[in-house]
Amino acid sequence: MAEVRNIEISDSAVRSAEAIDELQDLQGEKMTLNMGPSHPATHGVLRLSLELDGEIITKADPEIGYLHRGDEKIAENMTYNQFIPYTDRLDYLAPLANNVAYALAVEKLLGVEGELPERCKYIRVICCELARISAHLLGLGAFAMDVGALTVFLHTFNEREKIYNLIEALTGARFTTTYTRIGGLSRDLPEGWTGELGKFTKEVSVAIEEADKLLTRNKIFIDRTKGVGVISRDEAIDFGLTGPNLRGSNIEYDLRKAHPYLVYDQLDFDIPYGEVGDCYDRYLIRMEEMRQSVRILDQCITKLPNGPVNIDDGKIVLPKKQKVLSSMEELIHQFMLVTQGQNAPVGEVYFGAENPKGELGFYIFSKGGGVPYRMKIRAPSFVNLSILSHMLPGHMMSDIVAILGSLDFVMGECDR
Amino acid sequence: MTAKQLAKKIQSQFKTITSDAIEFRGEFTVGILDSNQISEVCCFAKEELAFDYLVDLCTIDNDDETPRWTVVYHMYSYKHFQHLRLKVSVSEEESKLPSVTSVWRTANWHEREAFDMMGIEFIGHPDLRRILMWEGYPYYPLRKDFPLAGKSSEMPDVAFTDPIPLEGGPFVTTSGGQDSADREPRSRTPE
Numbered sequence: 373m374a375e376v377r378n379i380e381i382s383d384s385a386v387r388s389a390e391a392i393d394e395l396q397d398l399q400g401e402k403m404t405l406n407m408g409p410s411h412p413a414t415h416g417v418l419r420l421s422l423e424l425d426g427e428i429i430t431k432a433d434p435e436i437g438y439l440h441r442g443d444e445k446i447a448e449n450m451t452y453n454q455f456i457p458y459t460d461r462l463d464y465l466a467p468l469a470n471n472v473a474y475a476l477a478v479e480k481l482l483g484v485e486g487e488l489p490e491r492c493k494y495i496r497v498i499c500c501e502l503a504r505i506s507a508h509l510l511g512l513g514a515f516a517m518d519v520g521a522l523t524v525f526l527h528t529f530n531e532r533e534k535i536y537n538l539i540e541a542l543t544g545a546r547f548t549t550t551y552t553r554i555g556g557l558s559r560d561l562p563e564g565w566t567g568e569l570g571k572f573t574k575e576v577s578v579a580i581e582e583a584d585k586l587l588t589r590n591k592i593f594i595d596r597t598k599g600v601g602v603i604s605r606d607e608a609i610d611f612g613l614t615g616p617n618l619r620g621s622n623i624e625y626d627l628r629k630a631h632p633y634l635v636y637d638q639l640d641f642d643i644p645y646g647e648v649g650d651c652y653d654r655y656l657i658r659m660e661e662m663r664q665s666v667r668i669l670d671q672c673i674t675k676l677p678n679g680p681v682n683i684d685d686g687k688i689v690l691p692k693k694q695k696v697l698s699s700m701e702e703l704i705h706q707f708m709l710v711t712q713g714q715n716a717p718v719g720e721v722y723f724g725a726e727n728p729k730g731e732l733g734f735y736i737f738s739k740g741g742g743v744p745y746r747m748k749i750r751a752p753s754f755v756n757l758s759i760l761s762h763m764l765p766g767h768m769m770s771d772i773v774a775i776l777g778s779l780d781f782v783m784g785e786c787d788r
Numbered sequence: 789m790t791a792k793q794l795a796k797k798i799q800s801q802f803k804t805i806t807s808d809a810i811e812f813r814g815e816f817t818v819g820i821l822d823s824n825q826i827s828e829v830c831c832f833a834k835e836e837l838a839f840d841y842l843v844d845l846c847t848i849d850n851d852d853e854t855p856r857w858t859v860v861y862h863m864y865s866y867k868h869f870q871h872l873r874l875k876v877s878v879s880e881e882e883s884k885l886p887s888v889t890s891v892w893r894t895a896n897w898h899e900r901e902a903f904d905m906m907g908i909e910f911i912g913h914p915d916l917r918r919i920l921m922w923e924g925y926p927y928y929p930l931r932k933d934f935p936l937a938g939k940s941s942e943m944p945d946v947a948f949t950d951p952i953p954l955e956g957g958p959f960v961t962t963s964g965g966q967d968s969a970d971r972e973p974r975s976r977t978p979e
Contacts, residue, residue: 436919436920437918437919437920437921437922440920440921442929444905444930445929445930445934445936446936449936480813481813483813609840609841609866610840610892610893610894611893611894612841612842612843612892612894623866625866630869631869719812719813720812720815720817720860720873721812721813721815722815722843722844722862722871722873724843731843733843733844733862735844735846735860735862737848737860745848746846746848746849748844748846748860750843750844750862754897754901755894755897755898757897758894758896758897762893787920788920
């Protein structure tokens with residue numbers, strides 16, 4: 373039987389020498405500290421069980437799942453178009469990019485990605501890049517705020533507000549966009565929207581330079597981030613990191629260049645990549661990626677072709693309402709699409725898109741019909757966080773906020 | 789090297805336990821017939837064929853078909869810029885296969901998720917415990933026999949585990965052979 377020992381500590385001032393002796397063996401013990409799930413630096417509901425030796429972390433165990441909603445289970449129970457609203461809620465900082473990635477995955481399964489009209493592809497690229505700027509602005513602002521530079525956060529949120537206004541004009545919603553449809557888009561660009569977008573790209577360039585001036589050569593910021601959270605090249609690959617976190621570790625790999633989708637092969641942009649793989653490198657990459665996204669947006673505005681935005685196939689895209697009310701064939705198409713969904717072939721596809729956080733992949737295993745038999749979402753934040761228990765030990769307690777900020781994750785996507 | 793050639797290399801190395809590569813939408817899938825050798829196959833793919841990045845690992849529940857489980861490995865090579873998919877079947881009686889965490893460390897969390905969601909064990913995994921659901925949760929939610937609405941579980945520490953999401957919600961249609969006025973709670977007269 374275990375021995376029960378009562379230690380009475382009434383007041384430290386009157387603690388007897390005897391009691392201090394008794395407590396000797398308790399001193400120098402490692403301390404377990406719980407960080408999260410609701411902590412401002414964990415950007416949502418990440419929980420870290422830390423073991424500390426003084427201020428040094430000796431063990432870190434990330435606990436996830438607080439935002440688990442069973443998206444993969446839900447996907448098995450609905451048609452392909454019905455799942456689009458759920459993709460908004462994966463990486464909720466860049467819903468447009470998720471919409472596009474998901475639509476492309478299903479179109480790959482259906483074998484229709486080659487039939488997408490040029491205008492649709494360009495608009496989707498605009499969506500992806502707007503989402504990237506928006507996500508990086510938030511990631512950057514929150515990162516800077518976590519390490520003590522509050523001003524940047526206010527600047528970047530100013531710009532994000534403009535993006536949300538653009539997105540609202542485009543999709544009707546600010547956060548839950550649900551903009552794409554399988555085989556196209558829910559609607560074309562509103563009138564005058566590209567002009568507004570052009571105005572925005574000029575304004576955001578100024579804001580990015582402002583943030584750059586506030587941070588890039590800021591002594592405090594550099595001290596907090598340089599040489600902290602170093603991920604070597606091999607570690608980054610072994611742990612399956614993607615996105616800016618992978619490129620920070622000196623790997624020039626971007627799905628937009630390596631496996632171009634949409635019209636990325638017709639656009640001119642550069643892929644920044646780091647040298648050391650520390651928090652500062654990852655910050656610099658996000659900064660440069662925003663500049664490149666602005667470049668892409670500017671090119672898209674000038675190149676944007678006219679024409680339809682949806683595939684001309686009644687079995688994939690809903691027909692026009694006017695036709696449904698007047699023609700038999702369109703009525704049947706409408707009925708079949710709404711009740712059964714797109715009739716997908718038997719087969720399996722994986723499609724990964726370069727999202728702001730990394731490679732967002734959808735693996736769809738279809739047994740035919742309008743519902744996936746199994747859909748796996750390869751969430752970049754989930755994989756990027758798995759390196760934490762390897763990389764945190766040895767760092768100071770206060771480095772955690774810098775490391776978490778530089779990894780830039782979203783729990784909605786991590787937990788699905 | 790193309791994905792087709794890489795798939796051929798795996799087949800020639802493991803002649804007896806691989807099936808022919810299937811191509812669909814430009815992606816190649818190689819079936820592995822012996823689940824016990826999956827870590828050797830993966831190790832060969834990484835060391836000899838430079839598949840240094842495990843993109844994803846997931847599981848499929850084949851429901852009433854045998855064998856019940858399929859485990860899918862998506863590999864990518866930063867050298868050849870090629871994807872390749874490995875699929876291996878695991879029977880329901882066995883429900884376990886060797887872990888590939890020693891090949892790619894990223895497999896750690898993927899395998900934990902597969903264990904959590906499907907209940908497949910990975911032999912040799914350093915830390916196999918639930919990841920998305922809480923420790924002690926009695927079910928495997930991605931199995932086909934697990935209902936979408938959820939199941940209640942008797943967990944003293946958890947506030948409630950009733951299948952709440954679909955129960956009595958304002959816009960939820962209740963099943964049953966009634967007419968729409970009864971099925972649709974929206975059309976109920978408020979008390």
